[in-house]
Amino acid sequence: MDSPLYGFSNHSVAVEGIITLPVTIRTPPTQANLMLDFVVVKVPSAYNAILGRPALNQVQAVVSTYHLKMKFPTENGIREVKGDQTTAHQCYVTSCRSKNKEALIIEISEKIQRCKGGTSCSLGMVHARSAERCLPFFRAIRKAKHFAWMDECQTSFDELKTYLTSPPLLSKPFPGEDLFLYLSVTEVAVSAILVREGDGVQKPIYYVSKVLQDIETRYPKIDRIALALITSARRLWPYFQSHSIIVLTDQPLRKVLLSPEASGRLVNWSVELGEFDIQYKPRTTIKVQALADFIVECTLPEDPPQLVISEVTDPWNLYVDGSLAIGSSGAGIILISPEGFIIEYALRFGFQASNNKTEYEALLAGIRLAHALRMDSLSVHSDSQLVVNHVLGDYEARDERMAQYLELVKTSAVKFKNFAIQQIPRDKNTQADALSRLTSADATDVRRSVYLEFLKDRSISSQTEIGVIDKEPCWxxxxxxxxxxxxxxxxxxxxxxxxxxxxxxxxxxxxxxxxxxxxxxxxxxxxxxxxxxxxxxxxxxxxxxxx
Known part of the structure; x- marks a missing residue:
């Protein structure tokens, strides 16, 4: 048998061979004897052998997992084999122990043997910016039988030898002590220093350095600083788990990681960092000259100012109309995207209002809907001459209620980057007018594509809100x-x-x-x-x- 075996996780296992063995099920004289073929594999298991479906079919066995029994026919009648829960539990515990032990050994071996990307694991522990300092040296000798030993390589090699002759002393943190993390980035690497404060002096605990790969070199500056933080958290996981980490940086790192508009990469890092107790504070005066040199050498120059080109987007078109009928009033709203997508919205008012006030309510409802959809540009079309000229400033609002409506419209309109309103003939606003009249009909007559809402109170209120009391405290x-x-x-x-x-x-x-x-x-x-x-x-x- 040459083909491998595949498990539920699609993981393949190489087959060593097949062996045929005699198998006896139960004890004489009610036993069943047969010859079975066993596939031999090298995998950790708590069982010496596992009977598969071919073996059960050959002995004509019927298995009940609920009753932990297996029955099979013999020359002396139907016999059964009972399962032992104690033995099964012991096998399960043994299997879990061996699996965890194996995983632990693999993890330790990876930490000891892995050394790639120009980062020396043992050297990086005590050497600030080890990845960046060693980069020319590793570039010269990596995968090259014949390489050119340039002055840059010799300088890097001499600096490395000089530094190793006088390595800095590392400090050991105390349980429950707050630790400080300095982050810095360059064009080719990211670095970090974990320090503690003792006797008014900052003492280094661990250095972290990583060479940027191809795509990482194109990250924005704030993303590279976040990469330095996530790299430090992964390599210094025991320190992050048992201590409160205070990140000292001059960049808005906390705001970027918590921003809902962040990229998927930053969101994933933010979720991963969520298990640690991390605080972000502005960088203060550095109390150790070695750390000061590290920060100065690893500070990335400011990006040159780029020309910001404002993107002009086509506005959404809003058509509004209010209607007044006997015993009811409402509004119709139609929003049309630049691509032609149409949103139909109908409002039914739970209060009495004049014709002009229903027009204002329709306009305000449309503006609220546009704000909810986060539109930047809005072009309003209404057949109400009074409302349009009020907003444009051609007419003066003398009525107190009308003045309140006008002030609310102007306050809401300034939130858009581009806002325009114009009057259109009534015959070009028939669709919004039809929606406003739907509110006076039965709710079952409204088609499913139309959103219908009941507005209980006016948009303006004569009562002034003094304070809001949270009547429902929760977690x-x-x-x-x-x-x-x-x-x-x-x-x-x-x-x-x-x-x-x-x-x-x-x-x-x-x-x-x-x-x-x-x-x-x-x-x-x-x-x-x-x-x-x-x-x-x-x-x-x-x-x-x-x-």
Whole structure:
């Protein structure tokens, strides 16, 4: 048998050969004797042999995993074999122990033997910027029978010998002590120094250095600094697990890692760093000259200013119209993207309003919808001469309510990069007018492509909001306060747990989301919101569970 065996994980195992052995099932005189072929493989296992389906079929056995029994026919009748749970448990424990032991040995051997990319493992422990200093030397001798020994190689080799004659003394941290991490990057490598403070002096604990690979050399500066941090966390994992790490940097590293607009690479690093207690603080005065030299030599020059070309995007077109009928009023909204995608929206008002006020409500509802969709440019089309001229400044709003509506429209319009409004004839706004009239019809008459919403209160209110009292405190409050204002509990243990936990969340426009490995973010709900969501899932819009 030459072909390998494949397991459930599609992992192949080479076959050593096949051996035929006599097998006796049960004891005389109720035994079954047969000759079976066994495939021999070199894999760790708690069992000496495993019977497969061909063997069970040959003995005509019937297996019941629930009853832990196997029955088979013999010359003296039907016989059975009972399973032993104690033996099975011992085999399982033995298998797990051998697997963990093997994995541990492999991990240790990798740490000892792996030395690639010009980074010397033992040298990097005590040598600042070992990867960058050794890079010309390794480039010259790597995969080259005939290489040119240039002055740059000789200089690098001499610096290496000189440095090894007087290596710096490394310090040992105490349990529970806060450690400080300095990060620096160059064009070809990233480096870091883990230090501790003792007797008013910063003492180095470990040096980390890594040569940038091909694609990593094209990372932006902030991404390379994040790469230095994630590399330090992976190599100094025991220190990061048992100590609070304070990252001293002059870059907005925390803001970039927690930003929901970050690239997928930064999001993955942020999730990986979430298990550690990491704080970010501005870089202060360095108290050791060796560290000062390291920072100066590893500081990347500022990127030259680039010409920023503003991208002009086509605006979305918003068509609005309000309607007033006997006993009901509403609004119709149509949003059309530059590519021609159409969103139809109908509003039913739960309050009485005049014709002009319904036009304002329709305009404000359309602007709110555009804000929710994060549009930058908006072009509004309305057949109301009064509303359009109010916004353009050609007419003066003398009525108090109209003035409030106008002020709210202007406040909302300034949030767009480009905002325009124009009056159109009524015959060119028939679709929005038809939507506004749908609100006075029965809800069952509205087609499924139209979003229908009931607006209970006016957009303007005569009551002034003095303060908002949170009547529903929950577990989200501490995380939101930390992400928004950096507030931490007074207890050291609670503060560390909060920092570790908050790394798994993101705050987007005041709304808390939990990060996921596959994206998108998962929105966090308060108790009342979760009850409403479950009701909608089981009884509301998702009650039929169609599709």
């Amino acid at each position: 989200m409050d501490t995380i939101i306060k930390f992400l928004s204002a950096g507030e931490l509990p007074s207890e050291r243990h609670d503060a560390r747990n909060l920092r570790v936990r908050a790394a798994q969340y993101a705050l987007v426009e005041g709304v808390l989301f939990k990060k996921s490995f596959s994206l998108p973010y998962l929105r966090c709900l308060r108790p009342s919101e979760s009850v409403y969501a479950l009701q909608e899932v089981h009884e509301g819009i998702c009650g039929q569970h169609l599709g």
